[in-house]
Amino acid sequence: IFAIMYFLLIRPQKKKVKDHQKMVEGLRRGDMVVTQGGIIGKVTKVKEAGEIEVEIADNVRVRVLQGTVAQVLSKTEPANTN
Secondary structure (H helix, E strand, O other): OHHHHHHHHHHHHHHHHHHHHHHHHOOOOOOEEEEOOOOEEEEEEEEOOOEEEEEEEOOEEEEEEHHHEEEEEEOOOOOOOO
16 A cells, blocks of 8 residues: 555655756746746846745836746746856
8 A cells, every 4th residue: 555655656756856856956037937836037147045036017117926936938048158
């Protein structure tokens, strides 16, 4: 019974958490995101302490915890370092 529960419940949940953490760590300026509260905006600054700044309208910026980002709608290309 434990093996069945592991493969049906625990393992998929761990994978989902790992994928979300990877997505959050990959956030960078210019990404369009959706928060868990349903706010859609563009990342303008990635701050320390797990915080990002999201522009939700012209000159309207809010601070959001990185963990509350539910989805990344579009990614920006990394800047060339050459």
